[in-house]
Amino acid sequence: MLKNKDSIEDGYALYHSVGHRPNGSQEMAAAVSDFSLMWTAPIPDVWPKALSMLEEFRQSFSMLLGPNASSEEIGLVDSVTSGFLRIIDGLGSDYLKGKSILIADDAFPSLHFLLQGMQKLLKFKIRRVAIRQGQYHVENSDYIKELKNEDVALALVTWVSSTTSAMVDLEAIATDAPKNCILVCDATQCIGVRKLDLPNRFDALLSTSLKWLCGTAGAGVIWVRKSRIELFEPKFRGWFSQENPMNWDIDNFHLATNSKRFENGTPNPLPYVAGLPGLNWVVQGGNILQEKHNSRMTGELIELLVENRINLVTPIEPNARGGSVMVNVGTIENAKRVIDDCARESVLIDNRGSILRFSPGILTKDFAIECFVSCILRNI
Incomplete structure (x- = not known):
């Protein structure tokens, strides 16, 4: 159960799967x-x-x-x-x-x-x-x-x-x-x-x-x-x-x-x-907004992960990576615990095996970054 249903979009970090945007559901x-x-x-x-x-x-x-x-x-x-x-x-x-x-x-x-x-x-x-x-x-x-x-x-x-x-x-x-x-x-x-x-x-x-x-x-x-x-x-x-x-x-x-x-x-x-509607939003300037917002958030997240010595599998250099940040937490069980812990704080992520995937988009708020890192540290 999510802790705060009003903040689902704020903590949504699954843009590598399904992207969201302002007024997206209404326009679709x-x-x-x-x-x-x-x-x-x-x-x-x-x-x-x-x-x-x-x-x-x-x-x-x-x-x-x-x-x-x-x-x-x-x-x-x-x-x-x-x-x-x-x-x-x-x-x-x-x-x-x-x-x-x-x-x-x-x-x-x-x-x-x-x-x-x-x-x-x-x-x-x-x-x-x-x-x-x-x-x-x-x-x-x-x-x-x-x-x-x-x-x-x-x-x-x-x-x-x-x-x-x-x-x-x-x-x-x-x-x-x-x-x-x-x-x-x-x-x-x-x-x-x-x-x-x-x-x-x-x-x-x-x-x-x-x-x-x-x-x-x-x-x-x-x-x-x-x-x-x-x-x-x-x-x-x-x-x-x-x-x-x-x-x-x-x-x-x-x-x-x-x-x-x-x-x-x-x-x-x-x-x-x-x-x-989503495609039109992207080509009419949404791509620029997404890149600016995402680049800042992923950059800040990577700094925190490196500082806390978390096993980052995404390249650090900005020109060598896309819009997602992935970390290896060792086991699938660890990954599931982190995902559940994040969900309780209204942050939505997923995994591929032991690798967690965090992809902040245009609606993702900054609190999701610290929550993600804190949940990893609590569970591995």
């Missing part, structure tokens, strides 16, 4: 309600209205990728895992057979599971970059060393780790990547709370409207640079993979000339409708 509810009223109205243009909302989402998301990104380069998928599947499926065995896909051991586990399932089907090898003994995240130098192997055809680059908040050096990876290697960035864990400067060498990006974009599950994106789109010929396709979705001639199928080719059957507008 209003967007979903308006959509429901439109969807159930006896009007002939329900689908054109719904599809225009999807186009608005594409346009807003493209603004996070810089002035050279286009909304036409963004395809809609239901998750990051689904987006990565579209990349692999689009390349196919003709491109991947006998070659390797590079992935770090601290990448999101779901993407590892996907590769393990697709490996035999498309006849590629999985080249994993290990975490050094005694450390918690993959070193940039170790990733780049493996990247230089001639058999690496595709490299998944996790911008920020979900279990340590360690941030990779995208520019260094882009500089050292072999010419024929396709670079894909998973930006999910940090986009919206740190500025993303995606080097031109990167070919694709995956993300979702969750976390710092203050959206909901089910609204994922796959961005592929226009100049690289012809490398991908998805087999998982449908009527919305076409240049003209209204084409009904089954003998005249043509893939869209942009990232819409990664879409397939009838689209699901609702997650994008629900996520659009």
